[in-house]
Amino acid sequence: MSALLKHPLQLGLYHTLVTTHLPIRHLRISASAWTIASRESSIPQRYIGQPTSYTHQHLLRDDEITPGITAQEFRGRRHNLMSGIKKSMYSDCPHHVAVILAADTKYMTDEIPYPFRQNTDFLYLCGFQEPSSALVLESIAGSPLPDHKATVFVPQRDADRELWDGPRAGIDGALSFIGVDEAHVISDLSEYLDQYASREKLVVWYDVFRNVNSHLHKDVVSNLVTPCRNKGHAVNILQQLMHSIRVIKSPAEIQLMRESCSIASQAFVDVMRFTKPNINEANLYAKMDFEVRLNGAEFLAYPPVVAGGNRANTLHYVKNNQIVLGGDMVLMDAGCEYHGYASDITRTWPVSGRYTEAQASLYQSVLDVQQECLDMCEVGTTLDQIYHRMLNGLGQKLQDLGIVPKWMNNAELIRAAKKYCPHHVGHYLGMDTHDTPQVSRSNQLQAGIVITVEPGLYLPASDNDIPQEFRGMGIRIEDDVLITDRAPEVLTAECPKEMSLIESIMGGNL
CATH class of the missing domain: 3.40.350.10 (Creatinase/prolidase N-terminal domain)
Incomplete structure (x- = not known):
């Protein structure tokens, strides 16, 4: 040298x-x-x-x-x-x-x-x-x-x-x-x-x-x-x-993640307002990409899922090139990367601006289960424990909706929940969307960890065991959650998920 x-x-x-x-x-x-x-x-x-x-x-x-x-x-x-x-x-x-x-x-x-x-x-x-x-x-x-x-x-x-x-x-x-x-x-x-x-x-x-x-x-x-x-x-x-x-985020990292989640949340609102019957999935994709960049993000954190109707039952659908019909819902899974930190949100909304009765009952079931999971997001709990809570909750909801028979016992309801929700409840989030994969989901959560909570129900149109009114629906609701020494902080709280709020946004009232 x-x-x-x-x-x-x-x-x-x-x-x-x-x-x-x-x-x-x-x-x-x-x-x-x-x-x-x-x-x-x-x-x-x-x-x-x-x-x-x-x-x-x-x-x-x-x-x-x-x-x-x-x-x-x-x-x-x-x-x-x-x-x-x-x-x-x-x-x-x-x-x-x-x-x-x-x-x-x-x-x-x-x-x-x-x-x-x-x-x-x-x-x-x-x-x-x-x-x-x-x-x-x-x-x-x-x-x-x-x-x-x-x-x-x-x-x-x-x-x-x-x-x-x-x-x-x-x-x-x-x-x-x-x-x-x-x-x-x-x-x-x-x-x-x-x-x-x-x-x-x-x-x-x-x-x-x-x-x-x-x-x-x-x-x-x-x-x-x-x-x-x-x-x-x-x-x-x-x-x-x-x-x-x-996996443990510093205060500076947490602030960057708050901003990433805020930008993505506001973009979702703009995409909901932009939605109309017979719109192309590609237009919704473009609107999301445009809004996050306009508000300071470098780019989308991953190829988004923009799935209308039955296509929402393909979990990683990313073709995003079909027309969304007026009676369908659209499932969008998207996030942005802001100065190296990702957000990851999923919302499902009706293209017409109002949920049908069947859509509303299925959506509320998923939302109820998600809230049960969010309540568990505290120090000492594990993602695997939250996952088992999700399976129990979804199994019961499937039974309440008449999608599975009343005679099923708890073990059979768990199997049904896994059939209609074949993914985990969430993952770690940070610099990567699926962050720190070497950290087990069985590890206890600590303050400073950010996770996703994303229950869903996916009911393919081809499944004749499902009542007709529910066939072809796919719903997922996903939020990003910071574990703290107190109550969990939902970093994506700005992104509406209550049906009344979503309908008001799409109706031009918010």
Whole structure:
């Protein structure tokens, strides 16, 4: 490795190297000269490939790396991860190294990329938005965990590529902006990882079976995982520990999720007002997408379900290209992503503006069960327990509606509920829509966790066992819920679900 670049004034040398295309791949920068107090002055005075307080003053404060999340919080996240490693079964091992990769760019066809979305574990730890980067966290010799060194590897600045793809942070921009200890170009990653196999008593933390970046994954396996295994070092999966940390949301994350849920809730109201008989599902999709973006979200959090009539009985219907007839209901499952945090809402409403008697009785049954589930959302309960409450409630409602026979016992009612609601009651929510999947639904809920609660009943038109008046109906009602030390906070409370409110909105009265 070459000499250290120790002071921001020396960045003039770096600028010269970039603009004259001299080789800089071995340049290493030390963060030791850049203190927290000097962060404001060290933020690059140029575009670096993602918003900064210099280029996007309307989005970020000087102390923020991503909107709403400060550099101090990102440091705290890395500290928490290394604290978790310290508490693991490998706590007596003196050397640890964790590698987290950024996602790579996906292409729909030659030179035409899909919109880039960063690997959320990587984004959570450092806030860096560029593809094909890497973060290495390692213990410091002679210093106990959670003390560690954080090193980021980023794409080299390249005037030709930046002409096409936009500006890159480079090692100076990455180091000064995200506040790690060292920064290198990504082409140095393999050589950097070579050093670890020769160490005594090392534990490697890397998600070997989760390939988020094909090229870099091969480098990590070839230069770190395989040599370390051959030397007898332990290689441990990182994601389970990561998700156990990510599932508890900080106050800043909760505020971002409140805003995400508020934007999506208001968009639902606008879509309901926009609905009319014989409308195309695609128009409702477009209206939802338009409204969330207009009100500050970056994009929809996932491909939405916009299912009219019997199509609501296809749980992940995303074709969204049919006409919704006047007597049908439409089920919409949609949410937005706001500065990296998702919302996830489902509502079902009548295209005509009023529920029929059969639609109203089925809808109210689902709504009643959802309220029972919401009442259970407290510290110490589990998602699985709420799920069993949902099955019991739906089974009883099916019997009350005459959809299943009166003679069925409780076990048979549970089976019927599973038939007509084949999904779980909910999932964790956060940076991903189905967030932290390594956290079991049997874990007790804690304050700071956000979950969805989404009971439904799906009665296909082809099921002749169902009374005629209910066939072809599919209803789901989904809200996002923050677990607190007190009563649960329904983050999507602004999105109406009482039938009288929905009918008033569609009638132009609200």
